[in-house]
Amino acid sequence: MINKADTILDILLGINIDTLLDIILSINLDTTLDIITGINLDTILDISSGIYMDTMLDIITGINLDTTLDINTGIILDTTEDILLGIS
Numbered sequence: 001m002i003n004k005a006d007t008i009l010d011i012l013l014g015i016n017i018d019t020l021l022d023i024i025l026s027i028n029l030d031t032t033l034d035i036i037t038g039i040n041l042d043t044i045l046d047i048s049s050g051i052y053m054d055t056m057l058d059i060i061t062g063i064n065l066d067t068t069l070d071i072n073t074g075i076i077l078d079t080t081e082d083i084l085l086g087i088s
Helices: 005-013 017-025 029-037 041-049 053-061 065-073 077-085
Strands: none
Touching: none
């Protein structure tokens, strides 16, 4: 089974990492992707595939979406989470 780091951190810390990043970046990342593609990615992909959105889209597109978001925002998202939360 594929484990999603965001989800694990959410459970361990009691914090919704995605929402925290949305607030910090003033961008709703999920919604932005929804607008670009015209698809509600979380709902459709999670329900239809049972696989987390990022992982499924990585497989379909052959692109690492986290890295792509890093390039687009100029912020390394995973590292930024680590620094803000004090977790490596």
